[in-house]
Amino acid sequence: MRTTLRDVARLAGVSPKTVSNVVNGYIHVRPETRRRVQHAIARLNYRPNLSARSLRRGRTGVIALAVPELDVPYFAELARHLVAEAERYGWTVLVDQTEGEPDRERQILDGLRGQLIDGLIFSPLALTAADLAKRTDATPLVLLGERIHQGPADHVVIDNVAASRAATEHLIGLGRRRIAAIGAQLAPAGVTARLRLRGYREALEAAGLPYDENLVASTTYFHRADGAAAMARLLDRTPRPDAVFCFNDLLALGALRTLADHGVRVPDDIAVIGFDDIEDGQYSVPTLSTVSPDKRQIARLAVDLLNQQLVSGAAGQADGRGPQEVFATFELVARESTLGRER
Numbered sequence: 001m002r003t004t005l006r007d008v009a010r011l012a013g014v015s016p017k018t019v020s021n022v023v024n025g026y027i028h029v030r031p032e033t034r035r036r037v038q039h040a041i042a043r044l045n046y047r048p049n050l051s052a053r054s055l056r057r058g059r060t061g062v063i064a065l066a067v068p069e070l071d072v073p074y075f076a077e078l079a080r081h082l083v084a085e086a087e088r089y090g091w092t093v094l095v096d097q098t099e100g101e102p103d104r105e106r107q108i109l110d111g112l113r114g115q116l117i118d119g120l121i122f123s124p125l126a127l128t129a130a131d132l133a134k135r136t137d138a139t140p141l142v143l144l145g146e147r148i149h150q151g152p153a154d155h156v157v158i159d160n161v162a163a164s165r166a167a168t169e170h171l172i173g174l175g176r177r178r179i180a181a182i183g184a185q186l187a188p189a190g191v192t193a194r195l196r197l198r199g200y201r202e203a204l205e206a207a208g209l210p211y212d213e214n215l216v217a218s219t220t221y222f223h224r225a226d227g228a229a230a231m232a233r234l235l236d237r238t239p240r241p242d243a244v245f246c247f248n249d250l251l252a253l254g255a256l257r258t259l260a261d262h263g264v265r266v267p268d269d270i271a272v273i274g275f276d277d278i279e280d281g282q283y284s285v286p287t288l289s290t291v292s293p294d295k296r297q298i299a300r301l302a303v304d305l306l307n308q309q310l311v312s313g314a315a316g317q318a319d320g321r322g323p324q325e326v327f328a329t330f331e332l333v334a335r336e337s338t339l340g341r342e343r
Contacts, residue, residue, distance in 0.1 A: 003044045012040035024089075024311070062092045063306065064117045066108045068100040068125040072222075072250065073278035074295075075123070078144075081299035082121060089307055091118070100125035111137030119306045140309035141316045142302045146191035153316035154305045154324045156298055160192060163291045163330045164199025165206075167245050167273050170289070170332055172207045174339075176243035176271055179204065180215040182230045182255060183222060183247025196247045196275065215241055222247060227254025235262055242270055243338075249274035249281050252288055256337065272337040286336030298328045 005023075009016045014037060021029050022037040029037075040046075065082055067075040083093045094117065098104045105127050108120070119140035124132075132152050135141075141153040146160065171179050181200045185193035201211050214237055217230035227246055231254065234241055246252035252274030259266055266272055266286055273289040274281060281288030305326065308318035317323055 003046045005046070007044055008037065008040045008046050011044060012037045059118045059310070060116060061090060062094060062117050063119045063121065064094045064096060064108075066096040066098055066105075066120065066122045066124075068098055068123065070095065070097045073280060074248065074276040077278060078123075078295050078299060081296045082303065085296075085299045085303040089303070091303075098125065102126040102131075106131060109135050109137070109141075111139055118310060121302050121306060138315045140306055142305045142309075144298065144302060146195065152323065154309070154318050154326065156301045156305070156326050156328060158293045158298075158328050158330050160195035161199040161202065163275070163293070164196040164245070164247075165203045166199075166330075166332050167275065167291050168200045168203035169207075170334065170338065171243040171245065171271055171273060172203060172209070174243070174267075174271060177209060178212075178215065178239060178241045179209070179243045179245060180217065180234050180241035181245050181247070182217045182219065182227055182234070182251050184216050184218045185220070186218065193247055200245055219251065222251055224250045224254035224257070227251030228258045229254075231255035231258040232262075235259075235264070240270070243267075244270060244272050246272065246274045249276045249278045249288060249290055252290070252337075253280060253284055256284060256286075256288070267336070267338050267340055277333055281335070284337075286341070289335045289338040290333050291330055292333045293330045294328050301326050301328060 005016050005019050009019045012019065014033060018029065018033060019037055022034050023041075063086060065079055067079065069075060070079070079095055086093050096108065098108060105124050108122065109124070109127065109132065117139065119142070121142045121144060123144040125145075135152050143153050143155040146157065168179060181197060183193055184197050197216070204211050215234070217234055219226035219230055227250060230251070231244065234244070235258070244252075244255055246255055252272055255272055256266060259270060259272070264270055273291075275291045277290045277292030281290055305318045305324070309315060312318065
């Protein structure tokens, strides 16, 4: 016999209405009561009738996730966490790829699938504050990635300046003095690159080290090939760098390949650190030091903000008082590419 909502209420010692509030993600439930209900749900293996619930509430039970590139491991790993977090609310996730194309991103922002989805989690790459300000679609929206000032929606970010400063400080702490950077971008939409460059510069300045433009290699994309080509250019400069901060792990993996091809020892001759903590970095040779954003936390924060918007009815704003900027945490993970094999 199918377990009912009343069965859960009876076991938890609460009203059916309270169980419904917990199942539907309402925030005004005491933590102890929520835990008791969740325990009863788990014990009874209760599964809500999602189709009936969606019909009653005028929802589809489907949300969308739009990211620039699905073959970039960071976004693939983030998508996996978002799907898992969405399951807590019984949501199905449609995943879309924008390839960072401005027109494609504007279409998604303007509600291309507004009749199909209840909400959108969106990591824009090419859009500006002006683009976002023109949004008229009322679909609940949570933004990921770099904050676009005066944006229209709740935004989950990490402190890229602080994280990049920590990566550069790690290299400085190892005695490196000619620290290069790979990944600077001149495009107006390259907010992430600009913030990571800023953190790099702040760390150099705090350590009394000069900022040398000859040690900064620009890239069009954050792909392995870009990192390999940028590292080759840096090796042609005299004197060579003794460390490299790459603005993501794919750039770092490309740099490691170039260094291996040129017989440069890592980290003895040149230490390398990346950003994103993708799984590939744990299996490269040497293993890759990196900045690790808490991708699971980013996913949880984004999904919870989206749910709060659905509950409150304030599209883009979980609490109805204006867009929130919510910071996820990060940590520095030191591996062989900066520390060597012996710890």
